[in-house]
Amino acid sequence: MGDGPARPGVDGGAAAPGAVRHAGCAAVTGPLPPGADLRAPSRHLRPAIRAVDLVKVHGRGDAAVRALDGVDLAVPAARFTAIMGPSGSGKSTLLHLLAGLDNATSGQVLLGDTELGACSDAQLTALRRDRIGFVFQAFNLLPQLTAAQNIELPARLAGRRPDRAWRDTLVGLLGIGDRLTHRPTQLSGGQQQRVAVARALLGRPEVVFADEPTGNLDTASGHELLHLLRTSVRELGQTVVMVTHDPVAASFADEVVLLRDGRVAGSVPDPRPDSVLSALSALSGARAGI
Numbered sequence: 001m002g003d004g005p006a007r008p009g010v011d012g013g014a015a016a017p018g019a020v021r022h023a024g025c026a027a028v029t030g031p032l033p034p035g036a037d038l039r040a041p042s043r044h045l046r047p048a049i050r051a052v053d054l055v056k057v058h059g060r061g062d063a064a065v066r067a068l069d070g071v072d073l074a075v076p077a078a079r080f081t082a083i084m085g086p087s088g089s090g091k092s093t094l095l096h097l098l099a100g101l102d103n104a105t106s107g108q109v110l111l112g113d114t115e116l117g118a119c120s121d122a123q124l125t126a127l128r129r130d131r132i133g134f135v136f137q138a139f140n141l142l143p144q145l146t147a148a149q150n151i152e153l154p155a156r157l158a159g160r161r162p163d164r165a166w167r168d169t170l171v172g173l174l175g176i177g178d179r180l181t182h183r184p185t186q187l188s189g190g191q192q193q194r195v196a197v198a199r200a201l202l203g204r205p206e207v208v209f210a211d212e213p214t215g216n217l218d219t220a221s222g223h224e225l226l227h228l229l230r231t232s233v234r235e236l237g238q239t240v241v242m243v244t245h246d247p248v249a250a251s252f253a254d255e256v257v258l259l260r261d262g263r264v265a266g267s268v269p270d271p272r273p274d275s276v277l278s279a280l281s282a283l284s285g286a287r288a289g290i
Ligand SMILES: Nc1ncnc2c1ncn2[C@@H]1O[C@H](COP(=O)(O)OP(=O)(O)OP(=O)(O)O)[C@@H](O)[C@H]1O
Pocket: 058, 059, 065, 066, 067, 085, 086, 087, 088, 089, 090, 091, 092, 093, 094
């Protein structure tokens, strides 16, 4: 491996099962301290998150579906990675496993040195709260809380005092400083999603997972949101993993990882909408045996 950041599905992605050294769930360390530099070199020495020979079978018996069939993937830190593939290729399943929202049938997910499969439910809950950020298609804001309260909710649930200086930096970056006392129903969809992004970034998570984050937004708001996610990567050193069906959305990423039939089928570095479309067409052609 060179000195640059690891690449998805390439550096570290081909590790043999069992070859990955890790510290079990003991490495659950909580969020970075206030003022910590997300771009510190030590954060970039290894992938932010890895999947090793990851298999997920949904259901049992005749109804069993092998949604992931041996995924090897290394997501580099401080990069914006998009996951794409045909419907049913396993994108959502992979995102859920990487984010500790579901258990693997076999294989490993490593967040830093923490193997998620070694974590108890309580440890996974703490890990999701402290080390991972989420941005969903449905903004998932609590309607009775103001924007500011929604942004600070995860920190408060964890019993931590929110880092107000960092919150103000994020709020300024996201352009929602004059909306903090509004409730979600008083905000546009784009503003609600920006509140959700601020909430996801406030805890300085090691990885932000975004699942079709522009799905409920108009084109302009969607592009703004994608710019903001990209800015969080470029300027704050955030690691972002996004599932999307949209080649334009994917073109905001540094790299697109392609899934087909539950396996990594390739990647598109420095994606543009046309290169992503070609890669997707080639995938569908290969699938149809063309
Ligand atoms: N809870 C479940 N029970 C049974 N099968 C499931 C379950 N969740 C997903 N699957 C199946 O697993 C496969 C992968 O599904 P998944 O949702 O991960 O794909 P996807 O690429 O995200 O699809 P889409 O683009 O349509 O959202 C599909 O065949 C799907 O029907």
